[in-house]
Amino acid sequence: MASTTETLLAALRSALADRDTVSIRGTLIGVLGRAPSKTEISAASKTARKIAEDGDAVLISLLPDQAGPDAYVAAGRGGQSRASNYLTVDTNIVKALPCRVELATEEWDAVIDEGLRLTQQRIESDPMLSAFLPGWKAVPRAEKRARLAEQAATT
Structure with a gap:
């Protein structure tokens, strides 16, 4: 049985193969089929950092309207104005928002x-x-x- 980290790594890499910009939290919710705990969110963030450290994508913080149609929108009040972390290989997003890059x-x-x-x-x-x-x-x-x-x- 694969560990949670391995499962998340495979899910994020698979999502990046399909789309240029991937919501870390959205992918985690898709894998779990439910709202993640703080520990699971932390594990997903560490996994995303690993992908960015490998140079396969850029870890970037984006608002929902900056992330495109598959953007993660936080539930609750003010969700549209809350940034979330994404992995992206879209050079246009990185060029347009270079100051939002967390890790590259x-x-x-x-x-x-x-x-x-x-x-x-x-x-x-x-x-x-x-x-x-x-x-x-x-x-x-x-x-x-x-x-x-x-x-x-x-x-």
Whole structure:
């Protein structure tokens, strides 16, 4: 008998093979056939992180209207305005929302950096956004990673 982690891993990989963007919680509900417990949600999140760490997808936090037709909408009041974690291989979503990326490997850096560059251009070309986000600068992921490694080495 397969463990829960193995079952979740297989279910998430299978869902990613069928769709570009997959709700972690929605997939978990599909596997269990019921509302998951906090422990099961935690296990599913760890499994999704494993997939993202392997570079097979990007772990990203999205609102239901950003995730497309198969979006998970939390039950209860305010469900439409609550973000949920997804795995995606859709480069358009990653480019459009680079600041929502939770976990991605170096192989996704070029896509994320392109999204950050496009976001920077949008902010600079819109006076209202520029006023709302003064001094916002896109920092390429490779630069950020090198700076963090340097800081870790000095401490």
